[in-house]
Amino acid sequence: MSKKITVTDTVLRDAHQSLLATRMRTEDMLPICDKLDRVGYWSLEVWGGATFDACVRFLKEDPWERLRQLKAALPNTRLQMLLRGQNLLGYRHYSDDVVRAFVAKAAVNGIDVFRIFDAMNDVRNLRVAIEAVKAAGKHAQGTIAYTTSPVHTIDAFVEQAKAMQAMGIDSIAIKDMAGLLTPYATFALVKALKSAIDLPVFIHSHDTAGLGSMCQLKAIEAGADHIDTAISSLAWGTSHPGTESMVAALKGSEYDTGLDLELIQEIGMYFHAVRKKYHQFESEFTGVDTRVQVNQVPGGMISNLANQLKEQGALNRMNEVLEEIPRVRADLGFPPLVTPTSQIVGTQAFFNVLAGERYKTITNEVKLYLQGRYGKAPGKVDEQLRKQAIGSEEVIDVRPADLLKPELARLREEIGSLAKSEEDVLTFAMFPDIGRKFLEERAAGTLKPEALLPMPNGQGKAAPVGGEGVPTEFVVDVHGESYRVDITGVGVKGDGKRHFYLSIDGMPEEVVFEPLNEFVAGSGGKRKQAGAPGDVSTTMPGNIVDVLVKQGDVVKAGQAVLITEAMKMETEVQAPIAGTVKAVHVAKGDRVNPGEVLVEIEG
Numbered sequence: 001m002s003k004k005i006t007v008t009d010t011v012l013r014d015a016h017q018s019l020l021a022t023r024m025r026t027e028d029m030l031p032i033c034d035k036l037d038r039v040g041y042w043s044l045e046v047w048g049g050a051t052f053d054a055c056v057r058f059l060k061e062d063p064w065e066r067l068r069q070l071k072a073a074l075p076n077t078r079l080q081m082l083l084r085g086q087n088l089l090g091y092r093h094y095s096d097d098v099v100r101a102f103v104a105k106a107a108v109n110g111i112d113v114f115r116i117f118d119a120m121n122d123v124r125n126l127r128v129a130i131e132a133v134k135a136a137g138k139h140a141q142g143t144i145a146y147t148t149s150p151v152h153t154i155d156a157f158v159e160q161a162k163a164m165q166a167m168g169i170d171s172i173a174i175k176d177m178a179g180l181l182t183p184y185a186t187f188a189l190v191k192a193l194k195s196a197i198d199l200p201v202f203i204h205s206h207d208t209a210g211l212g213s214m215c216q217l218k219a220i221e222a223g224a225d226h227i228d229t230a231i232s233s234l235a236w237g238t239s240h241p242g243t244e245s246m247v248a249a250l251k252g253s254e255y256d257t258g259l260d261l262e263l264i265q266e267i268g269m270y271f272h273a274v275r276k277k278y279h280q281f282e283s284e285f286t287g288v289d290t291r292v293q294v295n296q297v298p299g300g301m302i303s304n305l306a307n308q309l310k311e312q313g314a315l316n317r318m319n320e321v322l323e324e325i326p327r328v329r330a331d332l333g334f335p336p337l338v339t340p341t342s343q344i345v346g347t348q349a350f351f352n353v354l355a356g357e358r359y360k361t362i363t364n365e366v367k368l369y370l371q372g373r374y375g376k377a378p379g380k381v382d383e384q385l386r387k388q389a390i391g392s393e394e395v396i397d398v399r400p401a402d403l404l405k406p407e408l409a410r411l412r413e414e415i416g417s418l419a420k421s422e423e424d425v426l427t428f429a430m431f432p433d434i435g436r437k438f439l440e441e442r443a444a445g446t447l448k449p450e451a452l453l454p455m456p457n458g459q460g461k462a463a464p465v466g467g468e469g470v471p472t473e474f475v476v477d478v479h480g481e482s483y484r485v486d487i488t489g490v491g492v493k494g495d496g497k498r499h500f501y502l503s504i505d506g507m508p509e510e511v512v513f514e515p516l517n518e519f520v521a522g523s524g525g526k527r528k529q530a531g532a533p534g535d536v537s538t539t540m541p542g543n544i545v546d547v548l549v550k551q552g553d554v555v556k557a558g559q560a561v562l563i564t565e566a567m568k569m570e571t572e573v574q575a576p577i578a579g580t581v582k583a584v585h586v587a588k589g590d591r592v593n594p595g596e597v598l599v600e601i602e603g
Ligand code: MN
Pocket: 014, 176, 177, 204, 206
């Protein structure tokens, strides 16, 4: 008996999300679509996940336009997206009317297959999205976000699969975002699912720990119907097993995919060249990283964490953060680590390490999580932490979106004439700040994608400082903007500080480096360093989302005075002492650095 295994290639979504921080541009996708369309893939994953955010935030592309262009260029292949259930493509729960509108528009613009997951595996958060996909006449795929913990048993996953089947899904995906599956665990899980439910089973395994292709083979032997792969030039590591390899592995067997290996290899060569263009986004952690079998950190999260750490010169603390992540996860009742819980756990772990004290700062998202506002935690949360985080505030046990009023009309009104279509309103709904900025810049004709750096052996070189008086050039990327930095001199070390004289884009600056990530710039009206007991500062670089106090206000110790955003997470910054606000040095939208005085309070 032969059973053809069907294939989804992830090259246009998850592969570059996992390896290149989601930066592939539409212009590098369209030229190869003709060939991709001829392969005979069951589907191409092209949209959703982090691509929507990356389009609007960094690439300054309209994600809806990308989808329409891909649809036109790929007329014979199903297009697939990854949807975060009630979170859609954002980081919070949306009201049901927004979920229905978003799914309907994604379907109209070209999506045929919706892979729908919830970060908590709380199926209540999938229901409305599944209903909307079925209403649009499209394929609804229910997802198990795979993880391991004392509470994640095969029986629990089978129960979840049955609940999703009852909601009307067309197929089921095992989504192993972190590369945690092992071959025999895969075999057992697929066997159990296939005997309990009568639906095609898809395997989405990341190759982070080098086990992806073995897991896929064991899954196939256990009865799985479908595998997700990535074209070889964007495969393996935190991405997926290589398409060519899996096609070759199954060729001539009872599971032959029937795909044309030569054609796929031509596509592989094309992306081999494309990948070089994005070299600046390659993670420090390329290749196989078996630590994932302990820390459970998914591929996309590792590359984002590495980028964030690199940005503040704290890449040396990566190991500490990776060790703290499982501890935070246990405190929160073992959520799988996938957006948005990966950011919630990752950022809290980050704060716990950088602040030098666990839960000294608790992010707003962790507070909401502990209130039940993302859904039900898989296991028990640490009650002491919950008490510390939310005090006597209410914990909810209903589906979180049940508490949300319809919000589409309000969003439409808020964005007004900047939105030229319902799709624009939905872009704004996903990302109120960067979405609005995108629509404003589009209206003004000033959209400009982040700069791509030349190859390291080109003009931008990163050589060690040669000595005083010898300018040394660097190209530095900060939050998607590139700066040309010339080091013109280095001062002597003193007080544990060191002075560097540089020019940034031609402007002279003096920078004083202090131990571990704290710095003050000597020019440009920068803020002074915190020292007094009433000085309010942050432990992470970020942006000011809101200023809650003004000069003259009387505040209590522990009262929130600012809201900052770092790594897509919002955090309240509290008054260290009771007193009167003497000065406020920041406004909404300001960029701030650790240790700077943002607000001064006089006790
Ligand atoms: Mn994935």
